Amino acid sequence: MNSLDLQYxxxxxDILLEGxxxxxxxxxxxxxxxxxxxxxxxxxxxxxxxxKKMAIKSIMTELKWFLKGDxxxxxxxxxxxxxxxxDAYKVYKRTYDYDLDxxxxxxxxxxxxxxxxxxxxxxxxxGPVYGKQWRRIAKRYGSGPTFxxxxxxxLIKLIKENPNSRRLIVNSWNPAELDEMVLPxxxxxxxxxxxxxxxxxxxxxxxxxxxxxxxFNIASxxxxxxxxxxxxxxxxxxLIGNLGDTHLYLNHLEQAEEQRLRDSFQLPSVKLxxxxxxxxxxxxEIIGYQSHPTIKAPLSN
Numbered sequence: 001m002n003s004l005d006l007q008y009x010x011x012x013x014d015i016l017l018e019g020x021x022x023x024x025x026x027x028x029x030x031x032x033x034x035x036x037x038x039x040x041x042x043x044x045x046x047x048x049x050x051x052k053k054m055a056i057k058s059i060m061t062e063l064k065w066f067l068k069g070d071x072x073x074x075x076x077x078x079x080x081x082x083x084x085x086x087d088a089y090k091v092y093k094r095t096y097d098y099d100l101d102x103x104x105x106x107x108x109x110x111x112x113x114x115x116x117x118x119x120x121x122x123x124x125x126x127g128p129v130y131g132k133q134w135r136r137i138a139k140r141y142g143s144g145p146t147f148x149x150x151x152x153x154x155l156i157k158l159i160k161e162n163p164n165s166r167r168l169i170v171n172s173w174n175p176a177e178l179d180e181m182v183l184p185x186x187x188x189x190x191x192x193x194x195x196x197x198x199x200x201x202x203x204x205x206x207x208x209x210x211x212x213x214x215x216f217n218i219a220s221x222x223x224x225x226x227x228x229x230x231x232x233x234x235x236x237x238x239l240i241g242n243l244g245d246t247h248l249y250l251n252h253l254e255q256a257e258e259q260r261l262r263d264s265f266q267l268p269s270v271k272l273x274x275x276x277x278x279x280x281x282x283x284x285e286i287i288g289y290q291s292h293p294t295i296k297a298p299l300s301n
Contacts, residue, residue: 004040005051005264008215011036012260015210015248022247026300030247036208037243038218042236045267047222049215050291051259056219058083060284063220067152067227068280069135071128074120077113083216084126085110086301087182092123127181133172153278155192159232163194187217192228198237201225206244211252211259211297217241223270227282230275255297265290 019031040047048054061081068075073084089106096103104112113120137149151170158165169192172185190203203221208214222239229236248256268289275282 001264002045002050002267004038004044004047004218004267005049007038007040008049008218009051009260009262009264011038011210011214011246012248012256015246016253016256016260019248021250024247024249024300026249028300029250031250031253032245032247034245035243036246038214038239038241040218040222040239042222042225042239046226046270046286047218047239048268048286048289048291049218050265050267050289051262052215053291053294054215054219056286056289057081059216059219060223062216063223064280064282066130066134066280067277069131070280071126071131072120072124073126074113074117074124077110077124082110083299086299088113088124088126090301091182126183128174128177129181129183130172130185132177133174133185134170137174156228156231156277159192159194159199159228159234163234168192168194186213187221190221190224193237194234195237197235199225199229199232199234200237200240201228202240202242204242204244208243208246209300210246210248211256212299214241214243214246223284226270226272227275227277230272231277249297249300251300252297255295259292259295262292 015031015033019033022030022032024030048056058081061076061079062083065075073088076084085106089109092109093103113124134152135150137151138146139149140146155168155170158168169189171189173188178184186207187203187205190201193200201221201224205217218241221241225236225239266288269287271285271287273283
């Protein structure tokens with residue numbers, strides 16, 4: 001058993017037993033709680049849940065995409081990560097439904113994104129989502145030239161130069177650009193903290209798809225913490241997630257109950273190489289990962 005899976009299973013149980021039913025943007029409906037937290041000591045292993053098999057490559061591909069500053073799904077689909085397809089397709093389909101014109105199926109839409117650069121440039125773009133905010137915020141003084149703020153580069157520099165700073169923050173919630181995004185950031189910011197030669201990371205999340213999304217978020221921010229440690233020569237400390245509207249979709253309840261009852265395995269470790277965080281590149285090897293089988297559940301867009 002490991003404490004991370006136990007925390008996660010307790011969260012599933014809390015929502016199942018105490019969650020209040022709410023309507024939501026997708027029309028699916030949820031059981032919801034507010035103000036939960038996950039805490040994990042990185043010394044206890046890499047935070048990849050073992051009570052169901054996790055899609056490791058998709059998690060890492062999405063993180064690379066964020067770090068590259070990319071906001072187009074072409075890179076994702078070319079690398080087998082399909083978690084943003086529904087958001088892009090929804091915009092495409094809504095446009096063609098309005099025009100009363102024929103449109104592609106989602107499967108054909110994704111294939112065309114892969115193969116047609118001009119199509120992907122228009123329909124694969126999600127707006128100024130995470131990658132844009134992390135790496136390319138535009139800043140302008142009066143009528144002067146526009147400067148680009150690279151929050152990840154600035155974060156690494158500040159950790160190295162002033163590790164005691166209380167401003168080790170990256171923010172994805174840009175109110176001026178929310179209406180240009182296909183989906184406002186769910187995990188909207190994170191803060192780092194250095195103490196006794198160890199780097200910790202705490203992320204904040206406004207909306208938490210607890211069954212499908214949260215396990216991805218935990219592993220993704222765990223990997224981001226390790227990458228930052230590689231860049232700053234610090235040891236990994238604690239990973240903390242502050243969770244706002246923490247919910248299970250109503251079509252995930254049976255799956256959550258199944259996972260809640262499983263015994264966990266020991267957490268794996270990870271070996272990193274060729275780390276180039278500012279270009280969104282790194283190689284990884286997950287060592288000793290043992291898990292229960294995948295539990296499938298529909299994604300609500």
